[in-house]
Amino acid sequence: LERSPLRRLVELVARPGLLSLAGGLPAPELLPAEAHADAAAAVLRQDPRALQYGPPHRPLAAAIVRLLARRGVVADPSSILITTGAQQAIDIACRLLVEPGAAVITERAVYGGIRQSLAVVRPSLSVVGTDLEDGMDVDALARLLEGGVRPSLLYAISDGHNPCGVELSPDKRHRLVELSRQYGFVIVEDDAYGLLSYGAPFAPPLLALAPERVIYIGSLSKILAPSLRVGWMVLPACLYQAAMRIKEAIDLETSALNQRVAARLLAEPQLEAHLTLLRRSYAERLAAMLSALAIHFPERARYTRPRGGMFVWVELPPGYGDTWALLERAIAEENVAFAPERCFAMATPSGRALRLSFSTASPAEIEDGVARLGRLLAGSTRQQ
Ligand SMILES: Cc1ncc(COP(=O)(O)O)c(C=O)c1O
DSSP states (O other), X not given: OOOOHHHHHHHHTTSTTOEEOOOOOXXXXXXXXXXXXXXXXXXXXXXXXXXXXXXXXXXXXXXXXXXXXXTTOOOOGGGEEEESHHHHHHHHHHHHHXXXXXXXXXXXXXXXXXHHHHHHHOOEEEEEOEETTTEEOHHHHHHHHHTTOOEEEEEEOOSSOTTTOOOOOHHHHHHHHHHHHHHTOEEEEEOTTTTXXXXXXXXXXXXXXXXXXXXXXXXXXXXXXXXXXXXXXEOOHHHHHHHHHHHHHHHSSSOXXXXXXXXXXXXXXXXXXXXXHHHHHHHXXXXXXXXXXXXXXXXXXXXXXXXXXXXEEEEOOTTSOOHHHHHHHHHHHHSEEOEEGGGGBSSOOOSOEEEEEOSSSOHHHXXXXXXXXXXXXXXXXXXX
């Protein structure tokens, strides 16, 4: 296992006073601390099973079914495996589906957690690009399949893509599912950001189109708190028991206390009010970032215009050097940070891309941070 570049990034950006657009964290002031305190106190006073070993908490599975309904998915509680965060679900999916040397396909730039889980099972990895307008390059995927690649697992982030901020177009969703049926591979769909849409809701996930071909992964980290460590998988019936045995081998079960707290926090109507607050706040930050990019970034920079999630992906025109080196200069000269492409690269990166997070800084800080980066970029071209 190599050290993740994201960990190195975390150290780099830990400097006090640094304006960071690098992290992928939810805004701390939007985590419902009071509601957590009330829910935890009630659970601890009223439910002695909260401190014990125990079976999965059924009311939580029922609450997850309701969350899935918000995403346009009809799911049965018996298909849901509660996990310790989405990261554990990714890990279980990799152990379940991938033998050493088996083919796996991901996009060239994706959430680094999949790389860590794949490193353990040592697959033969192929990558496809991501179109900044409509997501995964499904034509490139079709070419790989026609060329004889037979993946055991394809990893997809259909909505609120980390790091690219794109969403997969409806047409591509259908084609992807058709390919999975034609060539018999399983899609692992990571929907950690699916409830964070800032206009019309996202289209239903791939799970809604092909429940028999998709292992779907969800998480409460981005809407309730990462520290709850509550996520879930929705599995086809034939894979459920094996996934559960892997989960039990890893940690027996997800914290009984946290499962109960989570179930309470997902009760209506508080949940709707909380999601509305999150969406309104993140929408403002996203708007601030997009208008700042239009003003301060080089005209030839290309970037995504997300409708949800927490990230904007920027591809710089040639001439600015590698974005890892640019990050070091951004910190030293402008006291501002972003996440360079290398943190997400599953194959040799172009070196010209970077991820900006709009989740934790205020709209004013975002405007300021993007302006500082724009100044650095303008200075870089003058030097050359
Ligand atoms: C796409 C994606 N999947 C999974 C995770 C991990 O989520 P969790 O905290 O539920 O383990 C993250 C966290 O940033 C993420 O961005």
